[in-house]
Amino acid sequence: xxxxxxxxxxxxxxxxxxxxxxxxxxxxxxxxxxxxxxxxxxxxxxxxxxxxxxxxxxxxxxxxxxxxxxxxxxxxxxxxxxxxxxxxxxxxxxxxxxxxxxxxxxxxxxxxxxxxxxxxxxxxxxxxxxxxxxxxxxxxxxxxxxxxxxxxxxxxxxxxxxxxxxxxxxxxxxxxxxxxxxxxxxxxxxxxxxxxxxxxxxxxxxxxxxxxxxxxxxxxxxxxxxxxxxxxxxxxxxxxxxxxxxxxxxxxxxxxxxxxxxxxxxxxxxxxxxxxxxxxxxxxxxxxxxxxxxxxxxxxxxxxxxxxxxxxxxxxxxxxxxxxxxxxxxxxxxxxxxxxxxxxxxxxxxxxxxxxxxxxxxxxxxxxxxxxxxxxxxxxxxxxxxxxxxxxxxxxxxxxxxxxxxxxxxxxxx
Amino acid sequence: xxxxxxxxxxxxxxxxxxxxxxxxxxxxxxxxxxxxxxxxxxxxxxxxxxxxxxxxxxxxxxxxxxxxxxxxxxxxxxxxxxxxxxxxxxxxxxxxxxxxxxxxxxxxxxxxxxxxxxxxxxxxxxxxxxxxxxxxxxxxxxxxxxxxxxxxxxxxxxxxxxxxxxxxxxxxxxxxxxxxxxxxxxxxxxxxxxxxxxxxxxxxxxxxxxxxxxxxxxxxxxxxxxxxxxxxxxxxxxxxxxxxxxxxxxxxxxxxxxxxxxxxxxxxxxxxxxxxxxxxxxxxxxxxxxxxxxxxxxxxxxxxxxxxxxxxxxxxxxxxxxxxxxxxxxxxxxxxxxxxxxxxxxxxxxxxxxxxxxxxxxxxxxxxxxxxxxxxxxxxxxxxxxxxxxxxxxxxxxxxxxxxxxxxxxxxxxxxxxxxxxxxxxxxxxxxxxxxxxxxxxxxxxxxxxxxxxxxxxxxxxxxxxxxxxxxxxxxxxxxxxxxxxxxxxxxxxxxxxxxxxxxxxxxxxxxxxxxxxxxxxxxxxxxxxxxxxxxxxxxxxx
Numbered sequence: 002x003x004x005x006x007x008x009x010x011x012x013x014x015x016x017x018x019x020x021x022x023x024x025x026x027x028x029x030x031x032x033x034x035x036x037x038x039x040x041x042x043x044x045x046x047x048x049x050x051x052x053x054x055x056x057x058x059x060x061x062x063x064x065x066x067x068x069x070x071x072x073x074x075x076x077x078x079x080x081x082x083x084x085x086x087x088x089x090x091x092x093x094x095x096x097x098x099x100x101x102x103x104x105x106x107x108x109x110x111x112x113x114x115x116x117x118x119x120x121x122x123x124x125x126x127x128x129x130x131x132x133x134x135x136x137x138x139x140x141x142x143x144x145x146x147x148x149x150x151x152x153x154x155x156x157x158x159x160x161x162x163x164x165x166x167x168x169x170x171x172x173x174x175x176x177x178x179x180x181x182x183x184x185x186x187x188x189x190x191x192x193x194x195x196x197x198x199x200x201x202x203x204x205x206x207x208x209x210x211x212x213x214x215x216x217x218x219x220x221x222x223x224x225x226x227x228x229x230x231x232x233x234x235x236x237x238x239x240x241x242x243x244x245x246x247x248x249x250x251x252x253x254x255x256x257x258x259x260x261x262x263x264x265x266x267x268x269x270x271x272x273x274x275x276x277x278x279x280x281x282x283x284x285x286x287x288x289x290x291x292x293x294x295x296x297x298x299x300x301x302x303x304x305x306x307x308x309x310x311x312x313x314x315x316x317x318x319x320x321x322x323x324x325x326x327x328x329x330x331x332x333x334x335x336x337x338x339x340x341x342x343x344x345x346x347x348x349x350x351x352x353x354x355x356x357x358x359x360x361x362x363x364x365x366x367x368x369x370x371x372x373x374x375x376x377x378x379x380x381x382x383x384x385x386x387x388x389x390x391x392x393x394x395x396x397x398x399x400x401x402x403x404x405x406x407x408x409x410x411x412x413x414x415x
Numbered sequence: 416x417x418x419x420x421x422x423x424x425x426x427x428x429x430x431x432x433x434x435x436x437x438x439x440x441x442x443x444x445x446x447x448x449x450x451x452x453x454x455x456x457x458x459x460x461x462x463x464x465x466x467x468x469x470x471x472x473x474x475x476x477x478x479x480x481x482x483x484x485x486x487x488x489x490x491x492x493x494x495x496x497x498x499x500x501x502x503x504x505x506x507x508x509x510x511x512x513x514x515x516x517x518x519x520x521x522x523x524x525x526x527x528x529x530x531x532x533x534x535x536x537x538x539x540x541x542x543x544x545x546x547x548x549x550x551x552x553x554x555x556x557x558x559x560x561x562x563x564x565x566x567x568x569x570x571x572x573x574x575x576x577x578x579x580x581x582x583x584x585x586x587x588x589x590x591x592x593x594x595x596x597x598x599x600x601x602x603x604x605x606x607x608x609x610x611x612x613x614x615x616x617x618x619x620x621x622x623x624x625x626x627x628x629x630x631x632x633x634x635x636x637x638x639x640x641x642x643x644x645x646x647x648x649x650x651x652x653x654x655x656x657x658x659x660x661x662x663x664x665x666x667x668x669x670x671x672x673x674x675x676x677x678x679x680x681x682x683x684x685x686x687x688x689x690x691x692x693x694x695x696x697x698x699x700x701x702x703x704x705x706x707x708x709x710x711x712x713x714x715x716x717x718x719x720x721x722x723x724x725x726x727x728x729x730x731x732x733x734x735x736x737x738x739x740x741x742x743x744x745x746x747x748x749x750x751x752x753x754x755x756x757x758x759x760x761x762x763x764x765x766x767x768x769x770x771x772x773x774x775x776x777x778x779x780x781x782x783x784x785x786x787x788x789x790x791x792x793x794x795x796x797x798x799x800x801x802x803x804x805x806x807x808x809x810x811x812x813x814x815x816x817x818x819x820x821x822x823x824x825x826x827x828x829x830x831x832x833x834x835x836x837x838x839x840x841x842x843x844x845x846x847x848x849x850x851x852x853x854x855x856x857x858x859x860x861x862x863x864x865x866x867x868x869x870x871x872x873x874x875x876x877x878x879x880x881x882x883x884x885x886x887x888x889x890x891x892x893x894x895x896x897x898x899x900x901x902x903x904x905x906x907x908x909x910x911x912x913x914x915x916x917x918x919x920x921x922x923x924x925x926x927x928x929x930x931x932x933x934x935x936x937x938x939x940x941x942x943x944x945x946x947x948x949x950x951x952x953x954x955x956x957x958x
Contacts, residue, residue, distance in 0.1 A: 207847065208807050223790050238511065240491070241501040243494075243522055246525055313534070
């Protein structure tokens with residue numbers, strides 16, 4: 002350790018100048034992007050996907066999301082979950098097609114095959130099991146399923162790109178207690194599983210079966226006792242490490258914040274109801290929603306002032322974050338525009354069967370969606386390569402395309 | 416730095432106060448060791464320093480505790496976080512986040528330090544404790560010693576004036592314990608941090624301590640320099656006992672001190688020789704394991720281990736944390752995974768593999784007490800556990816209770832197993848397992864959290880089991896225990912057996928496994944104080 006006295010109070014002016022200079026230079030160095038930016042981008046893509054059933058743009062959006070994920074994900078466990086979302090998407094499409102096949106309406110002229118129809122009793126009129134299978138009917142199911150799957154895959158991309166825990170850390174100060182509870186719960190869950198496995202194993206030592214109703218008590222009692230002990234130990238540790246230090250807040254102000262947040266949330270509920278139900282008077286709709294939101298936000302801001310803590314290595318919105326989030330918003334906007342200009346192209350009719358077509362606007366939207374694959378800085382790798390990889394001569398020409406692993410910097414430069 | 420002024424702590428449920436009229440003054444920069452029996456109030460004393468007693472635990476505290484000028488009466492633990500850093504017994508239970516770096520920063524975030532200061536302190540702490548290469552590792556994947564160092568680092572980043580450690584090395588192998596203690600002494604010497612540390616194994620820490628607080632168990636605290644306090648207490652580390660036997664004053668606190676004075680003692684012992692090791696039994700082994708392999712995803716825990724266990728022999732299984740000791744014991748018992756290899760136990764109906772038997776049968780061949788004996792216990796009272804054990808083993812009622820009374824007499828039948836002390840709970844779990852009368856008994860780190868007295872009692876119990884003709888295996892890190900207990904020592908590393916021989920052969924061969932007596936009296940091959948005492952009386956009586 003170096004000088005202890007120096008550590009206590011780094012001169013703030015010098016420090017901020019240093020970090021400012023760093024942010025200019027560090028634009029393209031590997032770092033993890035603000036999770037909010039990735040979520041904004043992904044939600045934009047999902048919104049765009051929800052505006053069309055045309056398989057061509059949908060497939061292109063999936064491809065764009067996949068490309069960005071492959072180029073910009075880190076090597077953390079959640080980054081590998083994207084494959085699972087792809088599989089899930091495929092399952093959704095298959096299920097939709099299968100449902101059309103089983104409960105198919107039988108519309109359409111291009112009958113592909115005849116399945117024997119299962120007669121149903123009268124009370125189930127309107128439902129048909131099997132029967133002739135038309136190409137239109139399967140295609141409709143495919144389009145529908147593909148749209149849903151694309152939206153899901155977009156969210157999966159956000160999950161793969163953004164560290165879920167960092168997203169929790171980015172919540173406003175007022176929700177800090179809630180986010181801490183979530184973080185603790187997330188870390189307790191694996192411990193609980195471990196403790197169940199351990200006790201089950203120990204049960205065998207007493208010659209008892211590891212399953213069955215009687216085993217439940219033998220497992221539940223030690224596991225719960227263990228969990229309780231651990232929670233107490235954790236609570237003691239958090240308390241002695243300063244969790245819950247609050248600024249001195251008078252009781253009156255605390256009550257006011259609570260009332261504001263509560264009233265605001267009630268207002269939001271009433272406003273939403275008013276907006277969706279056409280029969281209620283107009284002032285209960287949008288005005289109520291806005292007033293409720295404003296009250297709740299004011300309450301939260303006030304509550305946030307009571308929390309006195311700082312953040313270690315906070316995620317900041319820099320240029321790259323803005324660009325990525327902007328790409329998502331732009332994709333959604335361009336797709337919506339394409340829908341108003343040329344709705345038929347975005348919702349290709351299945352009857353009569355037509356070949357889906359693209360419009361320049363749709364292509365533009367997808368191009369914008371894929372831009373973060375280059376705009377975002379590469380993700381850092383958690384475990385820096387133990388030995389520097391020799392740079393192959395061929396790689397010198399493609400400086401911009403080096404994979405994240407090649408450009409991985411030591412942690413300190415993040 | 417820390418002042419206790421007439422402090423009395425009383426918990427609601429107990430009649431006797433935990434601490435009685437304690438007056439203490441611990442000046443800045445001291446390393447203060449807290450010793451005493453289990454349940455004597457060590458944890459209460461430690462937790463009173465940062466106000467966890469009584470703010471968190473309940474109970475009533477009379478008198479005042481002042482730390483760095485702040486009265487704990489007015490300051491709850493969270494408001495003392497910048498002055499006192501507390502590391503609990505189980506570091507993993509105290510971790511709030513899930514990676515090393517975030518854990519180091521957590522305390523500072525609560526103190527609202529500016530981000531650049533936090534960044535700098537994290538880097539410095541990583542270097543100070545030698546954990547820089549672990550910075551991105553998930554906390555759960557660290558070894559025990561690493562976790563303990565991270566836990567210490569996590570409170571150090573707040574730059575506390577006082578560091579309170581509750582049994583920081585109890586779960587660690589000797590080398591990892593050395594690492595942690597080296598880090599702690601460095602803090603005392605380089606940074607002037609005041610450290611208060613509770614420890615059962617005094618031999619590890621006492622040489623570094625400036626002050627020893629001994630809690631005899633009646634609520635009082637004996638306060639003084641270590642050698643003076645140690646001279647007056649009944650149970651002490653082997654080094655102190657050796658000093659008493661040899662009549663050294665002041666008592667030596669470190670092996671180095673003792674060795675410089677031991678020339679004379681070595682001379683007196685020159686003619687004697689330690690008792691010969693018990694002859695290797697040449698009968699049929701009680702258990703034969705061949706080529707045992709245990710594999711977990713990503714690692715091989717045990718690689719092709721051969722092991723013979725003989726009736727009447729106590730085997731100590733040693734090796735650093737994660738060297739495969741537990742996996743081997745579980746595999747041999749048959750309840751744990753075993754990918755290949757054979758285990759045979761002779762029985763009334765021929766040789767069998769315990770893994771092939773149903774669990775209820777396997778425990779009659781090989782009994783295992785796991786690392787956390789509490790896992791075996793799930794009923795409300797000691798009596799209920801005993802009755803259940805009798806039923807499970809299909810033996811006459813009262814068998815388990817009788818065994819328990821042999822191990823620790825007079826355990827109240829209506830006591831909840833969780834209210835027992837560590838030693839009593841271990842005895843109950845052992846009694847439950849012995850009810851099935853297995854000829855082979857495996858004990859996985861049984862002495863964790865046991866004080867000297869409980870450990871001595873445990874050693875007697877194990878010797879008695881061996882005398883009854885059972886084969887006993889004790890996996891442990893405690894070299895002093897092994898010295899008084901084991902006939903044979905098996906050392907594992909990376910899933911392989913690297914040394915296997917009599918206790919004297921293995922323990923004298925390497926400094927890491929040598930008990931203190933052996934270190935002092937080397938090159939003579941004495942292992943325990945008892946051996947030395949016997950030899951001295953034998954050689955000196957004729958004169």
